Amino acid sequence: MIRYFILLMALLGLAVPAASLAQIEVDITEGNVDPVPIAVPNFLGQDPETRALGEQIAEVIRADLESSALFRALDPASFLETQTNIDYEPTFADWRVIKADALASGRIVRDAPGRVRVEFRLWDVFAGTQLQGIRFSTTTSNWRRTAHKASDAIYKALTGEEGYFDSRIVFVDQRGPKTNRQKRLAIMDQDGFNPQYLLGGSDLVISPQFDPNSQTITFMSYETLPPQVYLLNIETGRRELLGSFPGMTFAPRFSPDGRNLVLSMELRGNIDIYTMDLMTRSTERLTTDAGIDVSASFAPDGRRMVFQSDRGGTPQLYTMNADGSSPKRISFGDGRYNQPVWSPRGDKIAFVRQNRGKFSIGIMDPDGRNERILTDDYLVDMPSWSPNGRVIVFTKETRGIDSRAELWSVDMTGRNLKRVETPGQATDPAWSPILD
Numbered sequence: 001m002i003r004y005f006i007l008l009m010a011l012l013g014l015a016v017p018a019a020s021l022a023q024i025e026v027d028i029t030e031g032n033v034d035p036v037p038i039a040v041p042n043f044l045g046q047d048p049e050t051r052a053l054g055e056q057i058a059e060v061i062r063a064d065l066e067s068s069a070l071f072r073a074l075d076p077a078s079f080l081e082t083q084t085n086i087d088y089e090p091t092f093a094d095w096r097v098i099k100a101d102a103l104a105s106g107r108i109v110r111d112a113p114g115r116v117r118v119e120f121r122l123w124d125v126f127a128g129t130q131l132q133g134i135r136f137s138t139t140t141s142n143w144r145r146t147a148h149k150a151s152d153a154i155y156k157a158l159t160g161e162e163g164y165f166d167s168r169i170v171f172v173d174q175r176g177p178k179t180n181r182q183k184r185l186a187i188m189d190q191d192g193f194n195p196q197y198l199l200g201g202s203d204l205v206i207s208p209q210f211d212p213n214s215q216t217i218t219f220m221s222y223e224t225l226p227p228q229v230y231l232l233n234i235e236t237g238r239r240e241l242l243g244s245f246p247g248m249t250f251a252p253r254f255s256p257d258g259r260n261l262v263l264s265m266e267l268r269g270n271i272d273i274y275t276m277d278l279m280t281r282s283t284e285r286l287t288t289d290a291g292i293d294v295s296a297s298f299a300p301d302g303r304r305m306v307f308q309s310d311r312g313g314t315p316q317l318y319t320m321n322a323d324g325s326s327p328k329r330i331s332f333g334d335g336r337y338n339q340p341v342w343s344p345r346g347d348k349i350a351f352v353r354q355n356r357g358k359f360s361i362g363i364m365d366p367d368g369r370n371e372r373i374l375t376d377d378y379l380v381d382m383p384s385w386s387p388n389g390r391v392i393v394f395t396k397e398t399r400g401i402d403s404r405a406e407l408w409s410v411d412m413t414g415r416n417l418k419r420v421e422t423p424g425q426a427t428d429p430a431w432s433p434i435l436d
Contacts, residue, residue: 038100056144169189247266249264285324295339393420
């Protein structure tokens, strides 16, 4: 069990005598059975508009932190102190009474028409010291992203790891009956807010994936036959066909530096894995086995990749070097393995396992050891890691003619399973990198 102990820092980053250091303990590897209680009062404001904005920002921060299952946001109705100025230390005794371990207090200051400054300070209640002080300048319309950035800062200060709240999820929105569903590319904030369509209503698309370094996605489209792979810049809306190939191309994923794609291509009845240089559009074949080789995913250092192959008789997981050399099987459990995805942290590979009529989302070490199932159901599919490698979002579909497809998430402990809100039915989620 790995535990991250946060050594408290005094105001302005000055060193604190060792005897005065306290510890807030957040267990993010095994799952924090007793989440850290944190108080987030409504941020102060200068006028009705900024006060309303401060209330909304605090509400999003509370929801973000609580959604991680590492924190328990205390009910504002229980607060004994009403802060009037964050320039001064809070009355720590009042926060200790309600058993708050941490306190995040803030204010909204109007900078100019349409612009505000968001300031907040994070306190260790029992040590009576400041952990962090941060200031953001933003437009009033961008308040929700500012709240997510504040949540990320709190998460990092209390866990020692990067947060994931200021990110988005691209997915395939589905409408209509199961026998005639319309599938459209859509995107939303990671908490389900601000959904929007990225393409027109007639485009049938699947398997979108994010560039790890930008707001560009790749996806497979059925608007022509055979299906082809496209790039889409989310910010400009520019869409680009990767190339015209005689066979079907599918399962595209970016390399960690965003310069290449790895994808599967059907040629002369055989399906193999290729890489494509996005500058020259030249391709290189990586696998030559007679089996079906698909769903390749790079390790974060770009030196290796994991993929799915049935070369041994049933679909299993293999790793190989980025040039296709030294393939090695890593899955040996019961059932069929597919949809492998290497964690951004590099320490785990997520996968889907099918066994005895049930589908499971699991993780394993890159060498195949320590396999663990996180959740299973009638049909679960398409896992995608959060930018910090701690949470997996995936598709879950119910049984029957009236089946429903939804997005769910689970942390790597398997203890925080929850549904992700979407406008309608949804599949094929892919988590973005942290936004700039």
